Amino acid sequence: MFFKIIYLIILGLFLLAFIYNFVQSLIRDKKAKKALKENPIAVKSTVRDVQQVKGRVYISVDFNSSHNRLLFSETFELYEGDIKLEDYPIGKEVEIYHNDMEGVEKVRNFPVQLQGTKVKLEKGLLFLNSALIFLGAFVLGNTLFMYIQAKAFTTDIPLVGENGLYSNYFYMLLMFVIYFILTNYLVASIVDTPKSELQNYLKFYGNVAKARVITYKFGRNKNARGVKESIITLEFSTNKGEKVETKLTSFLYTETQEEYIDILYDPKNPKTVVYLRQ
Numbered sequence: 001m002f003f004k005i006i007y008l009i010i011l012g013l014f015l016l017a018f019i020y021n022f023v024q025s026l027i028r029d030k031k032a033k034k035a036l037k038e039n040p041i042a043v044k045s046t047v048r049d050v051q052q053v054k055g056r057v058y059i060s061v062d063f064n065s066s067h068n069r070l071l072f073s074e075t076f077e078l079y080e081g082d083i084k085l086e087d088y089p090i091g092k093e094v095e096i097y098h099n100d101m102e103g104v105e106k107v108r109n110f111p112v113q114l115q116g117t118k119v120k121l122e123k124g125l126l127f128l129n130s131a132l133i134f135l136g137a138f139v140l141g142n143t144l145f146m147y148i149q150a151k152a153f154t155t156d157i158p159l160v161g162e163n164g165l166y167s168n169y170f171y172m173l174l175m176f177v178i179y180f181i182l183t184n185y186l187v188a189s190i191v192d193t194p195k196s197e198l199q200n201y202l203k204f205y206g207n208v209a210k211a212r213v214i215t216y217k218f219g220r221n222k223n224a225r226g227v228k229e230s231i232i233t234l235e236f237s238t239n240k241g242e243k244v245e246t247k248l249t250s251f252l253y254t255e256t257q258e259e260y261i262d263i264l265y266d267p268k269n270p271k272t273v274v275y276l277r278q
Helices: 002-038 123-149 170-191 195-205 252-256
Strands: 041-053 056-064 071-079 093-098 112-114 207-222 228-237 243-250 260-266 269-275
Touching: 002 123, 002 170, 056 093, 071 112, 071 195, 123 170, 195 260, 195 269, 207 252, 228 252, 228 260, 243 252, 243 269
Parallel strands: none
Antiparallel strands: 041 056, 041 093, 056 071, 093 112, 207 228, 207 260, 228 243, 260 269
């Protein structure tokens, strides 16, 4: 009985975690997009490239960061119906918008908007988190139904075994693997800033530094070109002279493997860094 109840509790806790993550992500996204509508900061940029692929439009712009004075690019993925292509000829000067992050202690979201487009919530993230809630509710509901059918609450039928609720351990192992993967996603989603938005934030607000690579090793992930990611331990000094040691994962570093690399770091949290290829 003990393991059956523990299993139900675990499934229930995961469902609550999925719901919490959905609500928190939605609130963060709404708050960031509301600020972007009401009080955006405009940055001048130039259209560098426009491509149409299967009903979508990819507009790349170049801009100079007013904070670190570096030239960056940003690509916006839009639907053809969202814009008029004739408004974005190559070489045209347009504005891009971002939120004012002065006084914000920790960056959670950092949307960037292209002039002439509407501010929208992240539908992909909403769909994913909604699907997780459905998955959690389905698994919990199906398990409860099985318990009731087998009278598991009033009998000594085991959770797993020849005469148990599950005849073998494969299903339990599969569920363990699935929920282990989802645990990593939940922790990253609740605690961390999405990598793409963190990179955008550092383009506008990051400080430049030269870092020394102490150690590196190859990770398991590969990009579309088959290049392995590098997991790097590095150290650098901030503009205030503070010594910082932190870690960074990068596919770009794998191609060079230099001892000294350029990075952008968050002045509010110097351990937050991204690889900078100039």
